[in-house]
Amino acid sequence: MEALRKLIHQIAEEESLISATLSQRRKTGEILYTKVQIKPVEIKKTLNYQFAFHYSNKVLHENLSPSEAEERLTGLFETTFRQGLICTPEADYQILISKKFKVSILTKSPTKQAGSLSHNRKKQYILEEGTPVPFLVELGIMNEDGKVYAKRYDKFKQINRFLEMVQDIIPFLPQDRPLTIVDFGCGKSYLTFALYHYLSVEQRRTLNVVGLDLKADVIEHCSLLAKKLEYKNLRFLVGDIAEYDELSQVDMVVTLHACDTATDAALEKAVRWDASVILSVPCCQHELFAQVEAPVMEPLLSHGILKERFSALATDAIRAKLLDIMGYKTQLLEFIDMEHTPKNILIRAVKAPSEHRDRLWAEYQAFRDFLQASPYLERACADLLPPSKGVEV
Template identity: 55%
Template sequence: MNEVIKLLNDIILNEEIIYAVLSGVRKKDENNFNKVTIKPVLIKGNMKLQFAYNYKNKVLHKNLELAESINEIVNLLDENFKQGVIFAKESDYHILISKREKVTILKKKPTKEKVYLSHNRKKTYIIEDGEPCDFLIRLGVMNENGKVLSKRYDKFRQINRFLEMVVDVIPKIKTDKGLNIIDFGCGKSYLTFALYHYLVNVLNLDVNIIGLDLKRDVINFCNEVAMDLNYNRLKFIHGDIKDYNDFDKVDMVVTLHACDTATDAALVKAVNWEAEAILSVPCCQHEFYDKIQNPILEPMLSHGIIKEKLSSLVTDSLRANVLEILGYQVQLLEFIDMEHTPKNILIRAIKADGMNNEKAVESYIKFKEFWGLNDLYIEKEFGDKLKEAIK
């Protein structure tokens, strides 16, 4: 490992590191992290490296001093991973470790630009403040010069947070034959336009995106904006989630404020389409409020405000469990509050063929029993598909 330590000292202590990924676990363990990503961050004027430990259903972060970071990377390569890629200003370095612990370092041309961290800790966004973006200008988030309006900065942050979620999803789905994407309950469609902008204008992918909503005036407005921007593969349709059947195959389903069981209806559609990716921010979960029961938890359930929060968490937990049973890898992530609801959990699900769901089934049965849940909408809508998976 001496050559690795020398390389890390040169890159990290000279603040040349841009990004790094450690992967290829030595021993698979569902309870342990399967990948670590590393990037520089500026905290109180001092550069540190932020380690993101990617588990199956969560990501944990840790910020380390530069010298500590070197030790952490060496330990991770020694104990957990067989390979690493370090992107630096002058070169990319691929570190490979054989079964006999032979270390090979391949030096290649740089593929990433150096990130310069400002002392005011300005956040780097996918869509930057100060760079004109056509749909944000048209929707009144930016002025003509690309400056984000102060009263719309929360919306700007929300759009970028959503795109961060999308960035993580795209490498995990097939994009070579084009993508069909449905946004159920699209509303004013800030995020729908953002999705189209990123996939088409930035990534140059072949996509068809349909936004669906029950408000005709909203649909008319969004179609007008799409036409003005020449977003030719983006269409908005008036209609209900449950009744939409225009596509035989959908690759990604987005639902960002479907109320109560409308979220479940969207998830059912997505699974039946065998969608490769699902991004859902539920809101207004009412169904479980009158259904959850557990005598031991009565001190919590006897208070309306606590019961409401609890029922929302139980609802989203069960939704994630159902998706796991039906073959999806699921993460519950923190989003940004929507304008009309404080709900800020995003369900991100990626289809995983051949996934073993025995543990998910066992958890589902015990979870329902613990909360006294029966006669659930999502079970009725999935019908035999879920019954067969649980057997």
């Protein structure tokens, strides 16, 4: 811990902090906030540090003086969080703390530049407007001067939101070897290109990325663009998710808007690959709509639009719980604002064996049986789950 204390003190003395993110809370007492983000702000012409404490349904902010912030940040690492990313103009510092409090500090090339400290400053994006990014230019999101086209700003924000989520899971990926990533149902591949650019160009990781989709014309277009951008380790293939068997090991699986049970097929692949990270935005969850039956819920289920929405939420709840049972820690996050699309829930799962598998399995079976459902993912992964005592559907 001493090396970490010295690093925090040095950054505080130099006033060089751009941002910090603390995650993976220790299981001590009642879990309150699950993540803390820190940034410098200027209040009444005085440097302060704003701490944003992320709870399940809210974010609370606290502004601290530099000395208070140093003490608070150190304390959070010592008592509460096991991982962190501290960004300065000179370097990024990735903090990893083992269960036995062994601290590893990985120093990497800087990914951020210091900006204005105004409390109400313009939102800072991972890919900043004003700086030309080749793949964004080629995809028609910004011009050659780095200005984002007004009609594509929603897509620009979506890409940055996705990369914020990728930034959070970097500590969970293998650090000592090249990464293998598969994007199932990649479509036009805006986020596939963004993922490759961020990890390969900005984070300087060695990658092997595969984008898979059923549409041959889309895959041909993406392949030509990858070649033009000289993304040498990014390949696009025509194929079906359930039938893809080219790889034996994958570190990260991305599936965005794979329709209905295609999402489940991708999740099964990820689990069987023992992937370290899964990012999934489901789409068109029809399976449970035809199955769910619970007389006590008739006031809700008798209305088609309510039944459709409930079935979609129940489907994602089932997916998350099954992933928890099969050795992951899952979070359901808002991907983009509801005003842009109702399909805005992202399942983020990281490898973290459960300490309460039996309890989770009992909770899952009770929920499944209450709905009288027979989910695809459970059937596909039956050999990876405890024996079921549920009703037959």
